[in-house]
Amino acid sequence: MAGSAGTILRTIDGGRSWSSVGPADAAQLQFRDIEAFDARHAVALTIGSGTDSRIYTTSDGGRTWSRTFQNEDAAAFYDCLTFLDHRHGLALSDPVDGRFRILATRDGGRTWSVLPSAGMPPALDGEFAFAASGTCLVSAGGRAFFATGGGATARVFSSGDLGRTWRVATTPIPSGPSAGIYGLDFRDPHHGLAVGGDYTIPASAPSGAAVTRDGRSWTVATSPPGEYRSGVAWFGRLAFAVGPTGSDLSSDGGLTWRRFDTGSFDAVACVRHTCWASGEQGRVARLTHPH
Template identity: 45%
Template sequence: MRIVVGAVAAATLALTTLTFAPSAQAGAAYDWTPVDVDTDQGFRALDALDAKTAWVGGDGGGVFRTTDGGHTWDDVSPPGSEELLFRDVEARSATEAVVLSIGEGEASRIYKTVDAGATWTETFRSAEPAAFYNCVDFWPGGKRGIAMSDPVDGEWRIITTDDGGDTWEIADTSGLEAPGEVGYSASGTCLVTAGARSAWLGGGGTASNIYATHDGGRTWSSADSTLTPGEAGGVFGLGFRNPIQGIAVGGDFGLEDDGVDRAAYSTNGGRTWKNSTSDLGGFREAVAWVHGRTAIAVGPNGSDITHDNGRTWKPFGPAQTRFHVIDCVKGSCWAAGAGGRVGVLAR
């Protein structure tokens, strides 16, 4: 999506430690702990493997990796990538990862490393001037993957891989007609997968629909997200904890303090969506499941938490804890934002 590039990348963000009590069911308090990277690049690409290992990608072509919980970071950026905007990273291990750069035409690229970033191979470069790739994800096992672009000729463009991202092919799809709709490259979560063959994508523009596939991307169906669409509004982040239960968050990135009707949830695999019964604290760019019924949404003016699968939300922490992207795994959450900011939320 063209209008989101660099929209808030120049913001100077401060991160402070915070504590909150999620609920009696959660059984523990959480703290945001700063583990910032020594760079001023803004981060919107993040993939966490566990409490020790995570990868982040930046708006200055940077890719960084930690294997010690964020105490130290290695700059493992692809050579000559300084002009690229990395907005999604998907890691299979501490040594293997795929990163997506966004932009019109050839600026949309995918790189892969299998040696912890010592070397990179460019495995995809868009040959379509009208394409603008936003997000990429993989199904369990890391072999089958999928990436999406803004609509080309009125239909979402999908590419898929069956070899871990070594090669990509344009998919022959049906059900993805979306004239006037756009994707948002805000957090690498406008396209997500779950289960063996399910995936969902969302966006905004003339409509704010969420598209679902349950056959690996061959056919798709659409549903109204209930989030308000607009030139800068719609669905920015999706999160499914299984092929049935999902959450969508978004809003209008020009109205970051407006949290009214900015979240929705699905209990039937995305066939239908219901608007959350309480509002978010503002515009949110990403959401991730922590454990059980608990999920966290993040955005440029703070964070929110739900303990009932997205039906109701409560803000937590000061507004200074601003992030663009969040990823949770094995009870721990990582988040990242502008100015090289990274935080860990561990049980």
């Protein structure tokens, strides 16, 4: 788990106890995304303008960290990252000179380079990505996807060549200065979920969820959560969405959702038979699927 004030938490007993393992030099920064490969290896991203956007790696379970990237461009603001496999990873920045910026690694996060922008479609006026849950950039089956808001429409970009070129699709999720897609997840390159809304109006998001079954076109959920949701995750054939006003479950690929909890969470991730949700003031929950 990762969060504000340089926090990274690690558990090795299924969540019964946690230890703080964040990098010492990141105590004033906000972690928004962490990708763990196993019990020892992980890559974590801090967000912010200029040098506040950083990437750290560990190979010993968080006992020591290496800062492998620090943004030096005042115009860039990195929001989230993903790994397509253990070697190839991408990080997403809000637009610089009118186009979203992609940072790439080919060695598991040890070194990073900014990719050329020629293959990136132009950003809309006011368009950006939300770093709320670390799921504005995700990957599945060798493809990468990122979601946006802020502009006239909320969009999803996709790439099948490790971030060199991108295509973009509009979605029916409303967009605006504080509205758009906050959470994205794909079960495979074709089946995807998007959730969002406006975080300033958390109790109302009538069209705040959408689905795709071809990885390209998006349709609004027939029965969405109805409120702002910042995180979404597949759990086998099920899916979960979380936000400050509650959590929702879908058993039909994201078309219909039903509330099952009223607690506040910001992010959710599912691995094997377990889902983890995290929220403000260090709130963490675990949901286990019987097997």
